[in-house]
Amino acid sequence: MVAAAKIPVIDISDDANQLQVAKDLVEAAVEHGFIYIKNTGKDIPVDSIENAFNIAKVLFQAPLEEKQRCSIQHNNRGYSGMHVETLDAKNQRVGDYKEAFNIGPFADGKPQQPVPSNIVPYEAQIDEFQTYLYKMCLKINDLLGIGLDVQPPDFFKTRHLRENGASGTMLRLLHYPVLTATDASEEDVRAGAHSDYGSITMLFRLKGQAGLEVQTRHDGFAPVPVSPPGTEDDPAPPFLVNIGDLLSYWTNGLLRSTVHRVVFPGGGSKSIVDGETAAEPRYSIAYFCHPVGTTQLTPVPSERVKSYVPPSDAGKAVNPYSERKVMTADEHLQMRLRASYLKLYNDEK
Numbered sequence: 001m002v003a004a005a006k007i008p009v010i011d012i013s014d015d016a017n018q019l020q021v022a023k024d025l026v027e028a029a030v031e032h033g034f035i036y037i038k039n040t041g042k043d044i045p046v047d048s049i050e051n052a053f054n055i056a057k058v059l060f061q062a063p064l065e066e067k068q069r070c071s072i073q074h075n076n077r078g079y080s081g082m083h084v085e086t087l088d089a090k091n092q093r094v095g096d097y098k099e100a101f102n103i104g105p106f107a108d109g110k111p112q113q114p115v116p117s118n119i120v121p122y123e124a125q126i127d128e129f130q131t132y133l134y135k136m137c138l139k140i141n142d143l144l145g146i147g148l149d150v151q152p153p154d155f156f157k158t159r160h161l162r163e164n165g166a167s168g169t170m171l172r173l174l175h176y177p178v179l180t181a182t183d184a185s186e187e188d189v190r191a192g193a194h195s196d197y198g199s200i201t202m203l204f205r206l207k208g209q210a211g212l213e214v215q216t217r218h219d220g221f222a223p224v225p226v227s228p229p230g231t232e233d234d235p236a237p238p239f240l241v242n243i244g245d246l247l248s249y250w251t252n253g254l255l256r257s258t259v260h261r262v263v264f265p266g267g268g269s270k271s272i273v274d275g276e277t278a279a280e281p282r283y284s285i286a287y288f289c290h291p292v293g294t295t296q297l298t299p300v301p302s303e304r305v306k307s308y309v310p311p312s313d314a315g316k317a318v319n320p321y322s323e324r325k326v327m328t329a330d331e332h333l334q335m336r337l338r339a340s341y342l343k344l345y346n347d348e349k
């Protein structure tokens, strides 16, 4: 049995205990950058998550031409096919072995982008799921502000409110097919090592489906089980929250943005946890939260952030985008998208 990554499990559903929960969340964000959020079914109904996975399965079964009709655009919405995105451009010679569909916010119950016709009947369910995710994004941002004693404590939350302006927030459905003998290449990775771009990411996975690994402080990678000990009997596996580069940058590096990847586990250094397999297609759903695009990323008003001095041995753990120069949330996102979608941007120069 391999050693799983050490990531705390936190229950944020108990509002009576808010201050302690907020402090625990911040400590986990400083220490690990990844947090399991216990899934009690209270904030996000289990049905809604199951529906979303079923919709993803339907969507990816659409004919390739139909998915390509909805190809990803500069607004970061739409379909990206196999090998199109390269999350670790410095080290990968082949793009990621995955396909993905990015869905932006709906307006009046309707997507504001082309979607494959086979998911049109499910638009109401997608809209509802996105609403739960948006509320959860606000709740976690609220807790982080309280736990960090930002002034005012709702600083992060108000900067994520839709009514304050458009943002890069995105729902992403992901499909990682099984590596077939004919396609197989030594160079294939499901998702190259990367840190996320935004403020926080919420990640949903299916029981038994291996693949996600996080970088440890010793420069190795450790698997992240879908169902860590103590959550086996919950209505659904916990979801993961991880800190993205923007929030790390915004807090002068205090909150940790952790490098992670998705592998074909089972061989060599790519270990697998008991009860999980890579023998079936893998699906995951990510919700990338971003503050309103015009937000200036000057360090957040918190004494703890102000007095934070990064450890001198931080080395690679320091986010490569943390060099301080003021930019907006939108500029930060554009910088990262250009690096990941080389072809989309280069073809149009």
Ligand SMILES: O=C(O)CCC(=O)C(=O)O
Pocket: 172, 174, 191, 196, 203, 205, 212, 260, 261, 262, 283, 284, 285, 286
């Ligand atoms: O599929 C996963 O488990 C992780 C995906 C991921 O890290 C990403 O899309 O940023």
Ligand SMILES: [Fe+2]
Pocket: 194, 195, 196, 260
């Ligand atoms: Fe990621």
